[in-house]
Amino acid sequence: MTTQQKIPAHSPVVRDLIAALGDKVSTAPEILDSRAHDRSYHSWEPPLAAVQVSSTADVSAALRICHQHRTPVVPRGSGTGLEGGANTTAGSICLDVSGMNQVLRVAADDLYATVEAGVMKSELNEALIEHQLQFAAGPGIDASVGGMTATSASGTTAVHYGTLKENVLALTVVLADGSVVKTGSTTKKSSSGYDLTHLFVGSEGTLGVITEVTLSLHPIPETARMGVWSLPSLQQAVDLVVKALRSSLRLTRVELLDRVTVDALAKYTGYTAPVTETLMVEFVGGPSEVEDQYSRFAALAEAYDAAEHASTTDPEEAAHLWQARHDALPAALALIPGSASLTTDVCVPISKLPECILATKEDLSTTGLIAPIVGHVGDGNFHLAILLPPGDEEAQQKAHQLNARLLDRALAVGGTCTGEHGVGLGKVSAMAKEHASAIATMRTIKTSLDPHGILNAGKILAPGGG
Numbered sequence: 001m002t003t004q005q006k007i008p009a010h011s012p013v014v015r016d017l018i019a020a021l022g023d024k025v026s027t028a029p030e031i032l033d034s035r036a037h038d039r040s041y042h043s044w045e046p047p048l049a050a051v052q053v054s055s056t057a058d059v060s061a062a063l064r065i066c067h068q069h070r071t072p073v074v075p076r077g078s079g080t081g082l083e084g085g086a087n088t089t090a091g092s093i094c095l096d097v098s099g100m101n102q103v104l105r106v107a108a109d110d111l112y113a114t115v116e117a118g119v120m121k122s123e124l125n126e127a128l129i130e131h132q133l134q135f136a137a138g139p140g141i142d143a144s145v146g147g148m149t150a151t152s153a154s155g156t157t158a159v160h161y162g163t164l165k166e167n168v169l170a171l172t173v174v175l176a177d178g179s180v181v182k183t184g185s186t187t188k189k190s191s192s193g194y195d196l197t198h199l200f201v202g203s204e205g206t207l208g209v210i211t212e213v214t215l216s217l218h219p220i221p222e223t224a225r226m227g228v229w230s231l232p233s234l235q236q237a238v239d240l241v242v243k244a245l246r247s248s249l250r251l252t253r254v255e256l257l258d259r260v261t262v263d264a265l266a267k268y269t270g271y272t273a274p275v276t277e278t279l280m281v282e283f284v285g286g287p288s289e290v291e292d293q294y295s296r297f298a299a300l301a302e303a304y305d306a307a308e309h310a311s312t313t314d315p316e317e318a319a320h321l322w323q324a325r326h327d328a329l330p331a332a333l334a335l336i337p338g339s340a341s342l343t344t345d346v347c348v349p350i351s352k353l354p355e356c357i358l359a360t361k362e363d364l365s366t367t368g369l370i371a372p373i374v375g376h377v378g379d380g381n382f383h384l385a386i387l388l389p390p391g392d393e394e395a396q397q398k399a400h401q402l403n404a405r406l407l408d409r410a411l412a413v414g415g416t417c418t419g420e421h422g423v424g425l426g427k428v429s430a431m432a433k434e435h436a437s438a439i440a441t442m443r444t445i446k447t448s449l450d451p452h453g454i455l456n457a458g459k460i461l462a463p464g465g466g
């Protein structure tokens, strides 16, 4: 066999990609496997090739070729998604933007930064330290700015700083045919034309590939006080948060951990808070302002039978206390060694949160499944980590059924199927229920921007209808 015969024959689209982008195109099986999936339980197939782009021009060249060949393209940031949004299908191309990692501009006095889409949240915040600024929105886990923008991500700070939607000012996006569009502006407000920026935020790579993002920045606060509070019941925990928000207390973070999560943390890390419903809260600002806010919260908390477990203004101690919140998922998974998690993500009007969580717990108790619950309670968003023991198909089926009932319950009280993780593969049918009257308009937008349906096909909208 000659050397030439040993080289695998590439499909025409891969040959054209290699001709245009050279060694940025990989077909090595180990690279394809590593770029084929996110952190979810959803299935995937390796793509034909993975293209590691390093500029908007690369993305444009790759999309032009895929558009000509009608080849599906799956954009990928850092692959931390929980709904299969970055999962590839057989015959597709993975467009990996993680190499686009330049912070292009920090406009400190105008409180914005422009970055390439592959910049990680931690890298941006590192670059902002010298300006005494921070990018405060987004998940606790590190993720790419492009991926966060594409999923309209948020996390513990959304109650104060908002989600990516409230923090993205402008974008550079490459459309399915390779053309480049710049949307938005660097101003805080604009009434100029259709809001294309926010059409692309949350579009999960189905309308275009984001290559540059201009984000709002915030000053690093002078002081922060965090506190951990134990409550006798979920109802009291949520009622306390509603009361605090209605009393104009400016909570920067308010997180709920149910007693199952606290118990899991005690087993996993030796966490010492009482095993009961728990709120973690934080206030930021000047020292006297923070003390005033925290003592007003403490006074309210007494009325809801809450007991303070810990409180600090020391940044290291606070980071240690917050770590428990970040350990919630690994601690849950450790309850069943080798398990995966079907992580739910409904968001409901806050006043409906207790009834929605309690009805879900009641439902859960009939299934035999284990599912610790955490919630961004100030936004009405909560997650069950439904544990899927390895190889247990019956548990998987029950978990999907439980999630389907939870989605219906959330929609019935005016909620949404996903507060922050996105639709991906997992919420396609729930989307159709949630937006019945708007799905046709969404499909019209998709078809007009991506007539051959090459961009992240099968994500958000069901292929071909529905």
Ligand SMILES: Cc1cc2nc3c(=O)[nH]c(=O)nc-3n(C[C@H](O)[C@H](O)[C@H](O)COP(=O)(O)OP(=O)(O)OC[C@H]3O[C@@H](n4cnc5c(N)ncnc54)[C@H](O)[C@@H]3O)c2cc1C
Binding pocket: 038, 039, 074, 075, 076, 077, 078, 079, 080, 081, 082, 084, 085, 086, 097, 117, 138, 139, 140, 141, 142, 143, 144, 145, 146, 147, 148, 149, 150, 151, 152, 153, 154, 155, 156, 204, 205, 206, 208, 209, 210, 211, 329, 420, 421, 422, 424, 456, 459
């Ligand atoms: C332990 C854990 C905790 C998490 N906590 C949170 C949380 O608190 N809040 C939260 O919101 N999420 C959370 N997530 C989910 C995940 O981190 C977010 O969805 C994140 O925004 C995904 O970013 P990414 O760069 O990893 O995107 P990827 O997973 O790579 O992609 C996500 C989606 O965006 C698309 N995409 C990626 N980059 C681009 C681009 N440049 N242009 C167009 N489309 C693109 C992909 O096609 C895919 O549809 C968590 C995940 C884990 C594993």
